[in-house]
Amino acid sequence: MSDDYNALGLIAGIEIHQQLNTKEKLFCRCPTTIRESEESNGEFFRYLRATKSEMGELDRAAEEEMMQVRQFRYLTYDTTCLVENDEEPPAPLNEEALDIVLTIAKVCGMIPVPEIQTMRKLVIDGSNTSGFQRTALVALNGELPGGAEIETICLEEEAAQRIEDTFFSLDRLGIPLIEITTSPCMHTPEAVQETAAQIGMILRSTGRVKRGLGTIRQDINISIREGTRVEIKGVQELDLIAEVVRREVGRQVALLKIREELIKRGASIEKTPVDVTSLFTGCNSRVLKKAPMILGIRLNGFAGLVGYEIQPGRRLGSEMSDYAKKCGVGGLFHTDELPAYGVTDEEVVKLKQALSATDEDCVIIVADKPQQCHCAIQQIIRRAEMAFSGVPKETRKMLEGGSTAYMRPLPGAARMYPETDVFPVRVTMERLDSLEIPEMIDDTISRYMQDLGLTREVARQMAYSERRTAFEEAIAEGIRPALAERAFNSTLRELSREGIPVNRIDDEAIKKILFMIHTGEVAKEALSPILKSLSEGKNPQEACEIAAPKVSEEEVAGIVDRIVTERSQFIKERGNAATGAIMGVVMKEVRGSVDGKVVNQILREAISRVLKSP
C-alpha cells in the first residue's frame, strides 16, 4: 500500500462533538448531570417508527432501523423531566449554551447565522425519545490558525446513553453539544489528527466544556479519489485518529482492487438462495448442526475475494457479515475460509455441489430461523452487488485498534425539518460584541512559562487543569505562583497517584490553605497532609489542625533550645554551618506546623547563643 496520500486523492474532514458544561440542558431546565442507572426513579417504553416524507420515501438509514420492530426502554431520574420523556414541549433554547457556541465561533472567525433556527433531525435508533435530535446551525465558514477550514458550528442536544441494545438512560439526553465540522480539507492522516487536537484545545480554552470519558467524540469523513465518502463514528481517542484514517484509506484501496478484479473476472451474483440445511445435520459445527435452517448463495467469480483482507482483521466477508447481522443472524460462513470452524472438506465439496459452484465461485451460507436466513441472504446479495461499484457510502464504527465495521447507511441529508416548538433566536451585534474571547490554552501555556516561570510540562498541566481559574485567582491575590502550582497541581497529582480522592477537594478550600500559608499561619511544608485531610471531608480549619497542629513560637523556641542543647557539641564543631542539618531535625519535630522562616530565625538565634557561650 502506498503512503502517497496525495496520489490516492485522500480527502478527509472531521466533526467534533463536545458536551458543554452548562447549568441546564439545551431544551429543558434539568441539570446536565450524569447519573448511575441504580439511581433511576422510573422506567417506560416506546416504539418509534420512521415517518414517510411527502415523497412517500423512507430514509434508507431509517428503513434499516425499522427492519426489526423494536421496543425502546428508558430510565428516568429525579434529574430528568417530562421533556426528556417526550411528554412536554421543549423550553426555549438555552442561552448559556448558545453563548458558549457563539464564543467558539468568534474564536474561529466564523460568520454567525443572523437568526438561529432549531431543526429536528430524524434519529430512530432509540437514542432520542422524540425520534429526532434537535440541532441548530449557529455559524458558518471559519478557519483555524493552522489553515483548516471550519464549515459549520451547530448546537445540538446530546442523545440518551445506551445501556444495552434497546435500553437507554435519559440522564445524558439533552445535554448541549457543540458540533464543529471541518470542510474535507485535510489530505494526510496526520493533518486530521492535528486539526482534531487544535479544535480540542480551543474547546477546552473556554473552560465551559465537559471533561472526562465520552464527553468529546470525533467523527471522521474520508474518501479517496475513486472511493466514496465514509463516515467513521465515535472515535474517542485523539491519538488513534491518524491510524483510523490510514486504515480506512487502505480499506478503500482494497475495495477498489476487488472491484477491478470482479469486473475483470466477469463476476456475478446468483439471486436465488438454496436451502442446504440437510447437508449439515451431522456437522461438527454446533451452530450449523442445530440451525433450523441454513441458506446458501453462490457468488460467481468471487473465489478468494470474499476472504481478501481489506483492513487488519477485516475481509470483504466481514463487511457482508455486518450487513447480514442487521437481520439478527450471528454471522456467515464463506467458502474462502472453509473448511474451518468444524466444517469438513467433504462438507465444503457437497455444499459447492449443491449450489453448482465452481472453483471460481464463492458460496456463502447463513444459519438461523427461516425468516432471518432469507433476510440475511438478501443483505449479503446487496453488499455483494456493492462490491462491483467499489466503496459503499456508509456510516461505520471504530473497532479496537482502528479498523472499522459497517454501522448503517449514510443518512440522507434531507431528513431534517423545523422544530416549530422552539422559537428562532436572532443573534444581535451587541450580543456578539459582549462575548469575551477566552485566552487560548496554547497562549496560556506560554504565559505560564514566561510570566510565572513554570516548566512547559507543568505549565501545560496547569493550563489544562480544571483548577486553572482558582490558580489564577490565587496568584492575582498575591500567592506565589510556584506555591499555587504545587497546591493546585503537582501535590494533587502526587496524592492522586497514591489513590487519594483529590477531586473531592474544593478549589476554595485550597485557596484558604494557600492564604493561611501566605500569612504564616500554617507552614507550606504541611501542604500535602492538609490536602489529604481535605480529601477526607475536613474543612480547611480542621485540616490544618489535624495535619499541622498549632505550635506557638514559645513552643518552637523550647524545641529549638532542647535540640540545640543536645547537639551543642556538634554546633560548636561546625559553627553556623550546622544550621542546615539542625534545621531538618527541628522541622521534623514541628511537623510543618510552623513556617520554616520562623524556625530558621529562632534556630539561628539559638545557634549564635550556643556559639557565643563558653
Next chain:
Amino acid sequence: MSDDYNALGLIAGIEIHQQLNTKEKLFCRCPTTIRESEESNGEFFRYLRATKSEMGELDRAAEEEMMQVRQFRYLTYDTTCLVENDEEPPAPLNEEALDIVLTIAKVCGMIPVPEIQTMRKLVIDGSNTSGFQRTALVALNGELPGGAEIETICLEEEAAQRIEDTFFSLDRLGIPLIEITTSPCMHTPEAVQETAAQIGMILRSTGRVKRGLGTIRQDINISIREGTRVEIKGVQELDLIAEVVRREVGRQVALLKIREELIKRGASIEKTPVDVTSLFTGCNSRVLKKAPMILGIRLNGFAGLVGYEIQPGRRLGSEMSDYAKKCGVGGLFHTDELPAYGVTDEEVVKLKQALSATDEDCVIIVADKPQQCHCAIQQIIRRAEMAFSGVPKETRKMLEGGSTAYMRPLPGAARMYPETDVFPVRVTMERLDSLEIPEMIDDTISRYMQDLGLTREVARQMAYSERRTAFEEAIAEGIRPALAERAFNSTLRELSREGIPVNRIDDEAIKKILFMIHTGEVAKEALSPILKSLSEGKNPQEACEIAAPKVSEEEVAGIVDRIVTERSQFIKERGNAATGAIMGVVMKEVRGSVDGKVVNQILREAISRVLKSP
C-alpha cells in the same frame, strides 16, 4: 322464685329492628346486598372520639367506649360508596324505605309525624363510620289487635357488621332498618313473646322486609317494681324471648335480695387495692403464676354474696367480672369460689390475711399488667357499690340459653342532634292514602285454608313463603292450588331436606313447569325430578327433557301393547281389575313423562282389546 309476675310488678317492652328489603340503602344509592369479606375491594382505618356536649359532659356509655383508644378497620366493596366511608354527605332519605315504614305505621293505626326529621344518634363503638347512626321518628302511638301499644316507629340505618373486635365490614352499613318500640305494656314473659311474634307477622306481611339470620333483632326492656330498667340487646330467636324475660326477672329479684342482705350486714367496700402478686409466685394456676401483677380488694360483709347465683350460670361475681373485662383483663377470682382453679386452701388463707379479711368478707383479685389491674379494680369497686342499690341500669347482651351479661351502661337519651345534611320530609295525606295495606299473613293463612283447601300447616308455610306471590299468580292464572302448593312448597321442602339447593330455582321457572303440566306437556309425576334439574341450573325446557323425556302417544301405545301382551294371561284372569296393577308397571316405564290420564286411557283400550281377543 315466684311466678306471680304481677306481684313482682314486671313491666316489659320490646324494640324490634328489622332490615327492609329496599333496592337502595337509606342514605345512599348502594344496593342492600350482604357480601362475603373475601369480596372486599379495599380497607381503611379511623379513630373515633366522643364529642363533649356543650355541658362539658361525656355520655357514660361513650366514655366507657373511650377507655381504650381504638383504631377501627373497615372493609369496602364494589357495592359500597363514599357515603359508607363517611367521605360524602348522605343522599336524601330513601323514599321507598319510608313508604314501607309508613305502611307498617298505617297497619298499626299510628299517627305519622307531619315532618320527619333525621337525627344523628352518637355511637362510637365503631359500627358507624361517622360515629353516629342516622335515625328518624316516623310515627307515634299505635296499638296492635292484641292490645299491645306501639309507642314509636323509627326508620334507621343499619350498622356495619362486626367481623371481629374493631374490624368491620361496610356492606351492611346503611341498610334501612325499621325500629318498632312498644310501650312497657307487657306484664308476663309470654305476653312479650306473643307481641314480638305478632309484630314479626306484620312485618313479614308487607313482603318487603329482609329474611334470614340477623335480619331481625329484638331488644327487650325489663324492670320489676324495685328493680331498674335493663335493656337486653339482640335477641334473635323468637322462641327464647319468654325465657329471657323470666331469667331477667329472676336476676333482678336476686340482686334485690343481695341488696337487702348487704344492708342488713352493714357491708362496705375497701377502696384501696392491695398488691398480692408475691403470694402466687408458686401457684398452680398458670394465669396467676405468670401474671405481671395481682391486685386484691376486700369487700366487707360480702362473703357468700359474690358467689350467689342470680341467673342460671351467673353470679354477682360474673357481673363484676363483666365490668372488669372493659379494662382488657380476662376476668377475676373471688374467695366465694376459692379454693379452685389451681388455687390452694393455703393460698386463700394467705390472701385473706394479706387483705385482713374476715370470714364475713369476700376478697376479689385480678391478674394482669399493672394498668389493667388498677382499671379493673376500680370497675369492680364501681359494680360492688351498685349492689347496694340493687339493679344497675344497663344494656345487656343475651348469652346462649337466655341468661345475659353486662354490655355497657344504658346510653343517655340526649345524645341525639339533627342530621343537617338530610332535608326533612313532609308526609302528605295523599301519600298516606296511596299506601295500600297488605293482607296480614294470619289472614292469608285463613284464606288459603278456606278458599284453597290447604291444611293449616301447609297454608302457614305457603303464607310465610317467599314464593307466595308467585304461588298466588299461578293460581290466578288457572293452576290448581294443590299442584301449585306442591310445586312452590311441599316438593321444594322435600328436595331441600335431601340437600338439594332449591333456592337456586327461580319462581318463573316453576311457573313455566306448572303451565306445562297444566297443558299436559309434562306429567305432574315428573315435578320432583324436574325441580331437581332446575336446581342444577337447567332451564325449564331442558329440565323437562332430562327429567321426563318426551314419550309420544305412539310410543306409549307401543309400551302398553308390549306389557299387555306379556301379561295377557294375567289380564284374562283378572279382567278389568288388572288395570291398576298394570298401570303401575307402565307408569314406571314411561317415568312420568306422560300424563297418567293419557296412559290410563290407552291402557284401558289395550286391556279391553285383550279381553275381547280370543
Next chain:
Amino acid sequence: MSKKPETGDIIRCTLEGCSLEGAYIASRDGMATIKLTSGYNIGVPEDTLETIATSELAEPQVVEITQDVNLPLISIVSTGGTIASKIDYRTGAVTSQFKTSDILNAIPGLVTLARFRAVQLCNILSENMTPSIWQQLARAIHDEIKAGARGIVVTHGTDTMAYSAAAVSFMLKTPVPVVFVGSQRSADRPSSDNVMNGMCAAKTALSELGEVVVVMHGSTSDDACAIHRGTRVRKMHTSRRDAFQTIGSDFLGTVSYPSLTVKLSPSVVKRDTSELILKDHLEEKCGIVWYYPGMSVEILSAWKGYKGIVLAGTGLGHAGTDIISRIKEMNDSGTLFVMTSQCLKGRVCDRVYDTGRDLLNAGVIEGEDMLPEVTLVKLMWVLGNSKSPQEARELMKENLAGEMTRRSSV
C-alpha cells in the same frame, strides 16, 4: 433585491461577504428562512436574497392502499388534529391529512383490521370547536352509522375532544361504538402516539361496545390505551400522552398494544343496546362561570339573557353569598343554573352548609358528580330538547348518557 422569491425557489444570499445557496422557505419581520442543502434552516435578512432558479415541485408519490373488502367497515370522521400528517422535508412544512389513503398510509396497520371510509368534516384546531360543529359532527356520525358502518372513529384535536365526545353522547343514541381519538404528540414525529391510539381506536370501533368513548394512551409507555366514557372523561394534563382520565369512576376498558386485545368492563353499554336516534338540537346560549373569591356580582351579568349557566363553585358547590341574590334574579328571569365543583372530583351537595341551601333556594340545581364541561354540554342539549323549563330541570337531574353516577365508588 430581485422580485420576492416563492417557497422552493433556489436563492443566493450574502452574509458578511460570503455567499450561500439554499431554498427559500418564507419570510417574517424582514428575516427570510432559507433551507441549506445540508437540510439546516437559517434566518437571513430578506434583503440579501437573489433568486437563482424557480421551484420545480416534484409530483408527490401517491401510494395507493388496497383495502380488504371482506373486512368490516369503519368510518373515520375527521375534524382536525394531527393523527395523520405529512412533512415536506424540502420546505419543512407539516400538514394535517384527512384522506382515507393518507390516514392508512400514516397508520399502515389499519388495513389489516377493517375497511375504512374517511369523511372530512372540517379541519380546525380543536380550541375553535363550536356547538354548531358538534351538531354537524353528530349528523355526520349518524349518517355513517345509517350507511352501515360497524363503528365510527372520530379524529379530533385533544384540547376540546372531551367536550365534543360529551356533546355527541347527548345528541346521538348509537348502536355501534363511536370512538374519539387524537394524539398528544403530532404525527410527524417518530414518537407520535398517533399510530398506537389510532390502532386501538379502530379496534375499539369494532368491539362489542355501543356508546361514545374516547380512546387514548393509558400510561406514558406504549403499553395500552384506556377507553373512557365520553361523558366522564377530562383532559387532565397539558402534554402527557396519558392526559385523558376518567373522573369519578373507572374507565370502561383497555386495548393492549401491540396485541390490540380489547378488554371491556361489565359496566359498558353493549353494541346494539340502543337504537340509532339523532336529537341534535342545542341551545347555544349557555356558559360556564368559574367562581373565585371576591368575584364581583357584575361579572355574572355578562351572561345575562343566557338560557343556562353552569356554575363551577368551590368545595361541595358554593359561591360567595353576595352573588346569590343575582343568581336568584337571573333564575327568575329564566336562566337555568346548575352547580358543579372546581374540585372536579366528588359530588356536589348543597344541603350541608348555609350557602348551599341559599343557592338551592335561589333555584340552583345540584350537578351531582358531573364534570363542569360535561354539564355545559348537557345543559345545551337539555335546553334544546325540553318542552318546558320544568322538564329541563328534571332532565338535568337525571343521568342521560352516563354523565352522572348515583353512587360515588371509592
Next chain:
Amino acid sequence: MSKKPETGDIIRCTLEGCSLEGAYIASRDGMATIKLTSGYNIGVPEDTLETIATSELAEPQVVEITQDVNLPLISIVSTGGTIASKIDYRTGAVTSQFKTSDILNAIPGLVTLARFRAVQLCNILSENMTPSIWQQLARAIHDEIKAGARGIVVTHGTDTMAYSAAAVSFMLKTPVPVVFVGSQRSADRPSSDNVMNGMCAAKTALSELGEVVVVMHGSTSDDACAIHRGTRVRKMHTSRRDAFQTIGSDFLGTVSYPSLTVKLSPSVVKRDTSELILKDHLEEKCGIVWYYPGMSVEILSAWKGYKGIVLAGTGLGHAGTDIISRIKEMNDSGTLFVMTSQCLKGRVCDRVYDTGRDLLNAGVIEGEDMLPEVTLVKLMWVLGNSKSPQEARELMKENLAGEMTRRSSV
C-alpha cells in the same frame, strides 16, 4: 295558639287528638321543630303548639385547660370553618368555636405539644373569603410571628383554603411555619378529621419548615397528614378527607398519626431561611376567565377595566381564535393576561400551535405550570407591588413563592 314560643321552651302539641310534650326548637314554613324527651326531633304544624314552661338555660360548664408555660408558643389564627365546634344536644345546634379554651377542649392533645394563643380574625364560610380578608390574615400572622410565635396555625374553611394559603405565601416572607388547616368532616362528629389534622398542623408549626403550607389528611385512613406547599395545592375532591393534593410536584412531607412524626422532603424552605417581611398590597381588580367552546367574545367584556386576568385555556393554553383580538385590545388598554390550563396538570406552552403564538402576540404571558387559582392570587399581588407594567410582566414569569417549577418532574 298562645304567644310564639322561644327556643328551649317546653311546649305541648296535639296530633290527631294525641298530645305530645317537647322542647321548642324553631319554625320554618309553618312547621315547628320539636325535640321530644327521647331526643328525637319531629316537625309539627306550628299552630298546634301551646307553651307549658319557658326555657331555663343551664350555665354551660367551662372546663379550663392548663397550658404548660415551658412549651413553645403557637398562635392559632382562626377565620372560620369547623375545626372546633360544640353541639347543644338540647336544641341540636352546632356552633363553631374559636376561643383558645374551646380549641384546646376540642383537640385535647394539643396542650401536650405547645402553648397556644388564639386570634379570631373572622368567622366566615370560606366561600365568602375576599382579597381584603387575605390581607388582614397576612397582617395578623405577621404580628403573631413578630410577637414571638414559633409557628402559626391558621384554621380555615376548606373551600377556598388553597387560595388563602397562596395569598399569604405571596404577601408574607416568613421565617417560621405558617400552617393552614381545616376539616372536611365537621368537628361535631366523632369521625371528624379535625383532631388528626389539628394535631398534625400543630406539629408542623413546630417543625423546621419556614414556609406557608397546608396540612390535611393524606389518605382516607387516619394514618398520616400530607404537608402541601401553599402555592401548589388544590382541593381536588368535594368531600373526601384527602381532598387536598399537591399538583405537579411531590408534597413537602408527612406527619404520621398518632405518632406525629414529621418527615420533610429536602426541597422544603427551612425555618429561619427568610426574614419576616410583609408586603400586603393586592390589586383586587383581577379575575379568572374559564374558556369554553363557543364562548362569546362579549363575555370577556365583563372584566373590562380589570388590571389582570387569568385565562384558564384548553390544552397547552389555548382559546378560540375569535376572542384573541379582544384579548389584544384589552391588553393594549392595560389588562395583563396570563394563560393557565384547564387541564390543571402540566405546563402551558403557547409556542407549539398557531393559536398559542397568536395569544403570545396579543400580549398573553405563559403561566408555565402554575395553577389557575394561584395565578389569580399572584396576579393580584404582582400588580399590587410592581412599579411598572413591564415589571409586573417580568414578575409573573418568575417563581416568587414556589408557585412555578422550572422543570416538570415525572
